[in-house]
Amino acid sequence: MNIHQSTRTYAQQQDQTDPLRTFREQFLIPEKDGQPQLYFCGNSLGLQPKSAREAIEREMNVWQNHGVEGWFEGDQPWLYYHKYCKETLAEIVGAKPSEVCPMNNLTVNLHLMLTSFYQPKGDRTRILTVAGDFPSDQYALETHVRSRGLDPSEVILAVKPQEGEYTLQTEAILNAIRENERSLALVMMSGLHYYTGQVFNMKAIAAEAQKWGIRVGFDLAHAAGNAPLHLHDWGVDFAVWCSYKYLNSGPGGVSGSFVHEKNHDANLPRLAGWWGYDEDRRFEMTPGFVPMPGADGWQLSTPTILALAVHRASLAIFAEAGMRNLRNKSVKLTGYLEFLLKGINGEFDNPITIMTPTEPEARGCQLSLLVRKDGKKLFDDLTQNQIIGDWREPNCIRLAPTPLYNTFEEVWQVGEVIREFYQ
Ligand SMILES: *Cc1c(COP(=O)(O)O)cnc(C)c1O
Numbered sequence: 001m002n003i004h005q006s007t008r009t010y011a012q013q014q015d016q017t018d019p020l021r022t023f024r025e026q027f028l029i030p031e032k033d034g035q036p037q038l039y040f041c042g043n044s045l046g047l048q049p050k051s052a053r054e055a056i057e058r059e060m061n062v063w064q065n066h067g068v069e070g071w072f073e074g075d076q077p078w079l080y081y082h083k084y085c086k087e088t089l090a091e092i093v094g095a096k097p098s099e100v101c102p103m104n105n106l107t108v109n110l111h112l113m114l115t116s117f118y119q120p121k122g123d124r125t126r127i128l129t130v131a132g133d134f135p136s137d138q139y140a141l142e143t144h145v146r147s148r149g150l151d152p153s154e155v156i157l158a159v160k161p162q163e164g165e166y167t168l169q170t171e172a173i174l175n176a177i178r179e180n181e182r183s184l185a186l187v188m189m190s191g192l193h194y195y196t197g198q199v200f201n202m203k204a205i206a207a208e209a210q211k212w213g214i215r216v217g218f219d220l221a222h223a224a225g226n227a228p229l230h231l232h233d234w235g236v237d238f239a240v241w242c243s244y245k246y247l248n249s250g251p252g253g254v255s256g257s258f259v260h261e262k263n264h265d266a267n268l269p270r271l272a273g274w275w276g277y278d279e280d281r282r283f284e285m286t287p288g289f290v291p292m293p294g295a296d297g298w299q300l301s302t303p304t305i306l307a308l309a310v311h312r313a314s315l316a317i318f319a320e321a322g323m324r325n326l327r328n329k330s331v332k333l334t335g336y337l338e339f340l341l342k343g344i345n346g347e348f349d350n351p352i353t354i355m356t357p358t359e360p361e362a363r364g365c366q367l368s369l370l371v372r373k374d375g376k377k378l379f380d381d382l383t384q385n386q387i388i389g390d391w392r393e394p395n396c397i398r399l400a401p402t403p404l405y406n407t408f409e410e411v412w413q414v415g416e417v418i419r420e421f422y423q
Contacts (some may be wrong), residue, residue, distance in 0.1 A: 004339040011412035014336070020329050020403060023321055026050055027248075027405045030388070038387040038410045042402035043194075043222060043366050046248030046314075055313035059305050070305075079279075081308045082296065088315040089256055092247075092323055093220065093239065094230035098294035099258050102243070102311055103275075103303065106221060106255040107136045109240040112298055113257065114144045116268040117186060117215050117238050124185045125150060128176060128214075130168060131158040134194045137219055141188065157184075166355040166370075167193070167362075170201040174208045181212035188216070191239070192223040195392065197356035197366040199227045206234040221245060224256065225318060226364035226402075228327055231258050238263070246365075246402060247318075249311040254304060259295040273300030321404065329403035331360045336408055337367055337401055340415030348422040355396075366400040378421050385417045 004010065015021055027047045029036040039047060062070040062078075071078045086097040093100060103109065118127065127141060142152040159176045161168050177187060187209045192199045202218055209216040217238040223229060225246035231239055239258040243249035270291070274282060276299040278290045291297030318326070341352055353370040356363045371378055375395035382389055382397070390398040401411050 004336050006340055006343055006412070006415060008409065008412055011336070011408040014332070014408035018329060018408070020321055020325055021407075023317065024405045024407065026317055029405065032386055035386060038385075038406075038413060040399040040401060040406065040410075040414065041388045041390055042248070042405075043226075043245055043398060043400035044390055045244055045251060046225075046246055046402070047405055048250070049248055049310075049314050049317055051313040051316070052250065052310045055309040056306050059309045078305050081305055081312075082299070082303060085308065085312050085315055088319045092225055092229070092315075092318060093241070093256075093258055094228075094234075095232045095258050096261060098264070098296075099232060099261055100256060101295040101299060102254045102256050102308060103299045104255055104257075104301070105252065106219070106240055106242040107140055109255055109257045109298075110137065110140045110219065111144060112271055112300070113217055113238045113240055113259075114140070114186075114188070116259075116270045116298075117217055117263075118144065118148075118188075119215075119269070120148060120150060120155070120185050123183055126155050126157050126180060126183045126185060128157045128159065128173075128180065128184055128187045128189070130173070130189045130193065130200070131160040132193075132195060133158075133190050134219070134221065137188075137190065167196050167198040167357055168200070170204055173200065173205055177205070177208045177212065177214065181214065184209075184212070184214045186215050186217065189218065190222065191218040191220045191229070192227055192364050194222050195355075195368060195396070195398075197222075197363050197368045197398070199223065199357075199362050199364055201362075202236065203230070203234045206236050210235055222366070223364060225323075225326075226330070226366075228323070232260065235262070236260060243311050243314070247311070248314045248404070250307065252307075254307040254311050257295055257298055259298060261294075264294050264297075270298060271300070272297075275299040275301055275303065317404065326403045330365045330401075333401045333403055333406060333408065333411060334363070334365050334367060335360070337399065337411045337414065340411065341367070341369070341418070344415065344419050344422065347419070351422055352418075364400075365402055366398055369397045369399065371395050371397060378418065381421050382414070382417055385413075387414055387417060 085102045089100045090097045145152045215237045220241035224241035242255045243253045272289045276297045355368040379391045
């Protein structure tokens with residue numbers, strides 16, 4: 001299937017006809033020795049939007065000029081700051097604005113959601129997840145289960161890939177749900193696996209879980225702003241994500257939560273704080289927790305306005321570009337990287353195994369490469385050539401061409417450096 005060509009001219013042509021080509025100008029590209037780097041690490045920390053500094057500056061000025069009145073005064077009072085992010089966040093994850101709220105940080109939000117949605121009762125105590133999920137999620141599940149007086153080794157059921165495979169078949173996950181439907185209280189897993197780059201079939205997983213009355217939640221750290229999401233329509237109970245990866249909202253920036261509308265009036269158990277209290281009465285400071293309707297009711301603390309300001313500035317770029325357009329470019333850009341790697345494999349006796357699935361529906365922008373030999377040498381060679389990827393011991397290189405700021409020409413350059421390495 002020769003849809004692409006491995007020439008610089010071809011890559012440049014793709015950039016010239018790319019409807020999103022100007023968005024790169026909205027970002028600060030890290031430089032080394034006066035040269036812009038080829039940044040393929042948006043899966044770990046997205047680049048800084050040029051508008052971020054100004055957004056912080058604005059709130060610094062409000063603080064300087066109004067002090068505490070900044071919470072209530074001006075055209076964008078801090079009190080409602082989370083609301084300024086809702087519409088775009090809802091679009092990104094496929095939700096209603098009332099179902100999403102930027103808040104806290106990811107692992108914190110995961111614990112908060114587990115408190116509400118993990119309700120072991122009788123025989124139904126188990127949690128189904130995927131093997132090798134991100135460590136923080138594993139630790140969260142393990143300790144959360146323990147905090148309920150249960151034994152993680154009995155309760156947590158991790159679905160593994162079949163012998164000799166790197167990724168999971170959807171059917172294996174669905175079967176595991178079916179086979180354990182009586183003992184499962186919750187399905188909780190990544191929507192996009194951080195290591196392999198696989199996007200799980202969340203729609204099918206949510207449908208299967210719901211069929212048996214099992215709740216389902218996803219960690220979308222690698223999926224938000226990257227893969228198509230329709231959380232509301234899929235009937236997902238809850239989701240959490242961070243904003244510093246594809247959402248470009250700065251290191252440790254504010255994270256997000258989704259709570260499906262069907263759960264808003266369910267009077268679920270929760271760990272509450274005053275920022276989740278009914279906004280109109282929050283400052284009455286009366287006892288007895290009255291939650292805000294929707295996802296907002298899971299907020300705990302006074303939000304970090306400076307982090308929200310950056311988040312909002314970054315989300316504005318997503319609103320302008322549109323998730324559908326971003327995804328269209330992403331499929332092409334990652335497809336081009338895959339095409340070049342396959343060419344290299346053909347030329348040099350398959351030195352690289354692409355762990356990430358080939359079907360666009362089963363991946364986001366990241367490709368995870370297993371390098372048969374001298375993986376670290378190849379990675380160092382990429383770094384020397386100003387290509388920033390991500391290295392995982394013992395032999396994995398992850399590269400994430402992101403549609404907002406990476407170009408086809410950069411992808412071509414990556415291919416050239418790898419080809420020359422094997423020559
Ligand atoms: C990046 C990532 C995290 C990080 O969690 P923080 O609480 O933001 O540090 C957790 N889970 C997954 C799946 C991730 O990809």
